[in-house]
Amino acid sequence: MTFQHVAIIGLGLLGGSIGLAVQEHLPQIKTTGYDADPATRARAAERGLIAAVCDSAAAAVQGADLVIMCVPVGAMGAAAAAIAGALPAGALVSDVGSSKQTVAKALAEALPGHAIIPAHPVAGTERSGPDAGFASLFQQRWCIITPPAPPALGADPALLAALCAFWEALGAKVDVMDAAHHDMVLAVTSHLPHLIAYTIVGTASDLEGVTESEVIKYSAGGFRDFTRIAASDPTMWRDVFLSNKDAVLDMLQRFTEDLTALQRAIRVGDGDQLFEHFARTRAIRRSIIELGQDDARPDFGRSDHDS
Numbered sequence: 001m002t003f004q005h006v007a008i009i010g011l012g013l014l015g016g017s018i019g020l021a022v023q024e025h026l027p028q029i030k031t032t033g034y035d036a037d038p039a040t041r042a043r044a045a046e047r048g049l050i051a052a053v054c055d056s057a058a059a060a061v062q063g064a065d066l067v068i069m070c071v072p073v074g075a076m077g078a079a080a081a082a083i084a085g086a087l088p089a090g091a092l093v094s095d096v097g098s099s100k101q102t103v104a105k106a107l108a109e110a111l112p113g114h115a116i117i118p119a120h121p122v123a124g125t126e127r128s129g130p131d132a133g134f135a136s137l138f139q140q141r142w143c144i145i146t147p148p149a150p151p152a153l154g155a156d157p158a159l160l161a162a163l164c165a166f167w168e169a170l171g172a173k174v175d176v177m178d179a180a181h182h183d184m185v186l187a188v189t190s191h192l193p194h195l196i197a198y199t200i201v202g203t204a205s206d207l208e209g210v211t212e213s214e215v216i217k218y219s220a221g222g223f224r225d226f227t228r229i230a231a232s233d234p235t236m237w238r239d240v241f242l243s244n245k246d247a248v249l250d251m252l253q254r255f256t257e258d259l260t261a262l263q264r265a266i267r268v269g270d271g272d273q274l275f276e277h278f279a280r281t282r283a284i285r286r287s288i289i290e291l292g293q294d295d296a297r298p299d300f301g302r303s304d305h306d307s
Contacts, residue, residue, distance in 0.1 A: 007064035008033040011044040015070030016133025019050035034060035058086035069095040074239030080110035099244035100179035115153035128233040139171035146179040187247035197229035
């Protein structure tokens with residue numbers, strides 16, 4: 001099966017990028033969308049993120065056979081409830097949230113009797129809003145799909161195959177896994193790094209004796225790259241940490257233990273332990289580049305005018 005009409009609820013970075021990518025790679029598919037913010041709707045229409053921007057979520061999903069929820073995970077239940085009365089019986093509902101167990105539960109409670117297959121395109125930038133979207137966001141990035149177990153309607157193999165094909169058509173590489181496993185993996189690869197970035201940037205700004213101008217002036221190295229991550233949408237990340245708190249807290253405990261070990265190595269002058277740890281983590285960076293998930297050029301491929 002293939003989709004004929006995709007409705008996008010939430011027209012920020014991810015929703016807008018999906019709309020643009022569909023128009024570029026799947027122009028035969030009709031796109032409609034809605035965002036709760038009137039200003040975002042107006043800007044989405046100006047940019048042509050989707051073919052038709054609707055005045056209500058219910059209007060956006062009428063006639064759709066695929067609905068993608070692109071709202072913060074904390075708002076997922078309320079956004080799904082808003083479309084419940086207008087959602088076509090045969091439509092598949094998916095999402096782009098960074099935590100999957102809580103999203104699956106919220107969608108299932110708001111939309112009983114409907115097919116639901118959560119998904120997470122592991123792609124994004126620190127920017128947000130309707131001006132942030134671009135069609136190539138998903139190129140060669142992973143999209144993790146977490147179908148429910150039978151007998152849920154979303155366990156239909158044909159629906160899963162269609163959703164996988166949809167994301168592949170947008171340029172993504174698709175992987176399928178259990179929702180709980182997804183949440184554990186993303187806690188360490190995405191959620192914990194963001195938490196650390198927010199913490200480091202906050203600590204630096206709070207240090208007495210270091211003026212704000214000095215923090216900004218001397219941030220040309222690692223600190224600057226932490227600030228890029230820490231510039232991410234605060235609403236989205238607040239909801240991510242609250243919705244995936246168990247996995248995040250588990251990974252945070254592991255990180256704290258490893259940090260304590262490094263702290264001790266520095267205190268006692270154990271250079272061998274430090275070197276071994278740094279060499280091992282350097283190899284991780286090389287593996288990420290080899291898999292095509294980042295740029296090997298100096299300074300992450302940034303040009304002088306990039307922010």
